[in-house]
Amino acid sequence: MTSISIIGTGKMGSAIAEVAARAGADIQIIRRRAGAGSSLERGDAEYGLVGDQLTGELVVLAVPYEAYPSVLGHYRDRLDGKIVIDISNPIDFTTYDELLVPADSSTAVELSQALPAGARVVKAFNVNLGDTLSTGTNGTTTTTVLFAGDDPAAKIAVADLIEAAGLRAVDAGPLSRARELEAMGFLQIVLAAIGKTRYESGFALLQ
Amino acid sequence: MTSISIIGTGKMGSAIAEVAARAGADIQIIRRRAGAGSSLERGDAEYGLVGDQLTGELVVLAVPYEAYPSVLGHYRDRLDGKIVIDISNPIDFTTYDELLVPADSSTAVELSQALPAGARVVKAFNVNLGDTLSTGTNGTTTTTVLFAGDDPAAKIAVADLIEAAGLRAVDAGPLSRARELEAMGFLQIVLAAIGKTRYESGFALLQ
Numbered sequence: 052m053t054s055i056s057i058i059g060t061g062k063m064g065s066a067i068a069e070v071a072a073r074a075g076a077d078i079q080i081i082r083r084r085a086g087a088g089s090s091l092e093r094g095d096a097e098y099g100l101v102g103d104q105l106t107g108e109l110v111v112l113a114v115p116y117e118a119y120p121s122v123l124g125h126y127r128d129r130l131d132g133k134i135v136i137d138i139s140n141p142i143d144f145t146t147y148d149e150l151l152v153p154a155d156s157s158t159a160v161e162l163s164q165a166l167p168a169g170a171r172v173v174k175a176f177n178v179n180l181g182d183t184l185s186t187g188t189n190g191t192t193t194t195t196v197l198f199a200g201d202d203p204a205a206k207i208a209v210a211d212l213i214e215a216a217g218l219r220a221v222d223a224g225p226l227s228r229a230r231e232l233e234a235m236g237f238l239q240i241v242l243a244a245i246g247k248t249r250y251e252s253g254f255a256l257l258q
Numbered sequence: 259m260t261s262i263s264i265i266g267t268g269k270m271g272s273a274i275a276e277v278a279a280r281a282g283a284d285i286q287i288i289r290r291r292a293g294a295g296s297s298l299e300r301g302d303a304e305y306g307l308v309g310d311q312l313t314g315e316l317v318v319l320a321v322p323y324e325a326y327p328s329v330l331g332h333y334r335d336r337l338d339g340k341i342v343i344d345i346s347n348p349i350d351f352t353t354y355d356e357l358l359v360p361a362d363s364s365t366a367v368e369l370s371q372a373l374p375a376g377a378r379v380v381k382a383f384n385v386n387l388g389d390t391l392s393t394g395t396n397g398t399t400t401t402t403v404l405f406a407g408d409d410p411a412a413k414i415a416v417a418d419l420i421e422a423a424g425l426r427a428v429d430a431g432p433l434s435r436a437r438e439l440e441a442m443g444f445l446q447i448v449l450a451a452i453g454k455t456r457y458e459s460g461f462a463l464l465q
Contacts, residue, residue, distance in 0.1 A: 154362035234441030257459035
């Protein structure tokens with residue numbers, strides 16, 4: 052199977068580590084600070100600190116969107132050639148009323164433009180509340196992971212990881228479609244915050 | 259129960275007429291042309307032609323977004339005081355790749371700005387593929403209808419209609435949230451077009 056570096060040790064980083072483990076991937080977890088992320092201690096992962104070499108073919112930015120500049124400060128050039136998975140929902144959490152990216156763009160497109168040309172960005176996992184990834188189910192359905200990107204090989208690698216973990220991977224189209232994925236992720240988080248859905252469920256794509 | 263005028267006799271107009279009938283509403287169906295819409299013949303509805311007086315407290319624009327100017331040409335001033343339900347997904351169907359409204363807006367907001375101040379626009383039903391409205395179910399779940407708007411009384415009237423029909427009504431927030439609802443409706447139609455979901459199902463909001 053593939054190898055994956057996960058930058059960040061929060062709820063989503065932890066959930067994606069669980070997905071990667073079920074897929075049989077080699078896992079590297081990059082902590083932002085020494086001692087941080089003690090809640091994410093896995094015997095099946097290697098650990099590093101921000102600035103360390105990334106060993107994964109896939110790299111997941113599992114940090115808040117506001118922390119992207121800091122991560123890019125360390126890794127921008129080293130992401131050349133990598134498959135970079137953007138899971139972010141750039142919500143303004145002070146208002147829960149808008150996104151922090153231009154309306155005609157997305158974090159995924161902004162990230163792609165900020166990275167070297169050889170970095171292949173795939174938007175994925177942002178419409179999944181973390182618990183649906185850890186458990187693999189959403190209600191009575193298998194969790195669906197929507198993804199979007201412009202590089203076919205990168206998309207296949209991400210879909211393979213998702214499917215190998217027992218989840219359903221659905222290609223939503225080109226990277227520009229991240230705009231719609233982020234709108235949907237925003238809506239889902241708002242609805243969860245006001246109790247219209249649970250953090251263990253959310254939107255499902257039925258077949 | 260309430261009264262509803264449905265302008266348009268296509269698949270969505272037909273589905274919403276079925277919802278309204280289950281809710282026990284008085285139904286008026288406005289055909290765009292004499293003789294059109296023979297597939298939508300209901301014994302429980304009154305029929306009219308575009309230009310006729312609207313008898314419903316609620317008015318549903320069940321025409322393509324491109325036809326809104328024509329409808330407003332007939333009804334703009336007469337929608338003052340009405341609850342206007344915008345169900346549209348303004349997709350550019352020549353490309354299936356973008357929406358026909360400014361990225362930072364929505365058809366619902368554009369419509370609201372084009373109408374008299376007393377018209378109260380509610381975005382609803384645009385994330386429901388028609389069959390999930392006609393049957394009331396989406397997979398094994400009760401169909402959820404997401405809606406958004408700025409007028410509390412108008413939103414209650416729309417939610418009452420939805421719930422009286424046996425569906426689940428979920429308030430997604432202010433009318434500005436129509437932007438996210440339209441992004442999600444766009445995504446859903448794209449996914450249905452490429453066979454990733456069926457026109458009988460689509461996105462469900464699980465509890």
